[in-house]
Amino acid sequence: MEDFVSAPWLRRLLAMVLLAGIVLLGFRVLAPFIVPLVWAAILAFVTWPAYQWLLRACGGRSLPAALIMTSAVSIAVVAPLAWVAAVLRVELIHAWHETQALLAGGLELPPAVAKLPWIGEPLRDLVARAAQDPHALGAEVSKVTNQSFDQIAHVIGNIAHNVVKLLLAVLSLFFVYRDGERFTGQLAWALEQLLGPRVHNYVRAIAQTVKAVVYGLVLAAVVQGVLVGLGYWVAGAGSPVFLAALTTVCGLIPFAAPAVAAGVVIWLFLTGSTVAAIGLTIWCSLIMGWTDHIARPFLISQQARIPFLVVLFGVLGGLAAFGLVGLFVGPVILAVLLAIWREWLIESRSAGPPAA
DSSP: OHHHHTOHHHHHHHHHHHHHHHHHHHHHHHGGGHHHHHHHHHHHHHTHHHHHHHHHHTTTOHHHHHHHHHHHHHHHHHHHHHHHHHHHHHHHHHHHHHHHHHHHHOOOOOHHHHTSTTTHHHHHHHHHHHHHOTTHHHHHHHHHHHHTHHHHHHHHHHHHHHHHHHHHHHHHHHHHHHHHHHHHHHHHHHHHHHHOTTHHHHHHHHHHHHHHHIIIIIIHHHHHHHHHHHHHHHHTOSSHHHHHHHHHHHHTSTTTHHHHHHHHHHHHHHTTOHHHHHHHHHHHHHHHHHIIIIIHHHHHHHHOSSOHHHHHHHHHHHHHHHGGGHHHHHHHHHHHHHHHHHHHHHHHHHHOSOOO
C-alpha cells in the first residue's frame, strides 16, 4: 500500500488534480472581472503606440505615463457614451410627445409615400387607424411597455452593475499600461512551453484580428456616422449631432445603423418632408453601401489575413454569446481557429502521403 501511495504516477496525478482545482477556484474568483480585464486589454492594445510615445516623453517612467494615458482614454471613451445616454433619454421623451401630438392632430400621408412598395399599404392602414382613434396607437404602445416592464426594470437595474464594471475596466487599464509589457512577455513564454513555437502564430493572429476589428468596424462606423450625420443635418432632421452619434454607436453592430437611418427617413415621410426623406434615403444608401461593402472589407483585409465573412460571423456570434465585448472576442476566437486550421493544412501537406 505504501508503494502504491508513493508511486510517481500517483503523485503526478494528485498534483494535476490539485492544480486543476486551484485553477477552477481562481477562475471562479476572477469570473466577475474577466469582462473589465478584456476591455482594458483591448483599449491598451489599440492605444499602445500612443502610450509608448508618452512613455518616452516621460523619460521612461511608467507610473506617470500610465496615469496620463488612462485618464485620456477614459475621458475619450466614457464622456461620449455618457453624453449619448443622457441625450437619448431626453430625445426619447421628446419623440414620444411629438408622436402623440402627431397622432392627435391627424396624419396626411403624402401621395408619393402611399405609392411606395412594401411600406405604402401598411402606412395607409396606420393613417386610417390614427384617423379613427388618435390615441389607439398610444394605448397600444403603453400596453407593450407595461408588458415589458420586467425587462425594462432589469435593464435599469443593470446600470449600476455596468458602471462598476466600467470603473474596474479603467482601474485595470492603468495596470495594463504599467505592467502589460512584462506580463505579455511572461504569458508568451508560458504558452511557448505548453504549445511550442507555433504559439507565436496564434498570438500574431490575435493581434491582426484585433487590429482588423478596430480599424474595420470602429473606424468605418465613425466615418459612416459622420457622413450620415451630415445627411441628417441637410435633410433637416431634429438633433443631427445626436443622431450621428447614435448611428456611429449602432454602426459597430452589423445591420443596426440602417435601422436608425430608416427610422429617421420614416419620420421625415410622416411629417411631410418627402423630398428630404427621399434624398436622405439615397444618401444613406450610398454611404452605408460604400462603408459596408467597400471600406470595411478593405480595412479588414489590410490588417488580417482572414475573410470578411469570418469577421462578420465572429462579430454577430460574439455579440450574442458575450455581449458588447464579443464584438472583439468573437472574431479573435474564430481567427485563432482559422490559424490552427491553416497550420494543420501546412503540416499535413509538408508531411506528404504515407509511404506504401
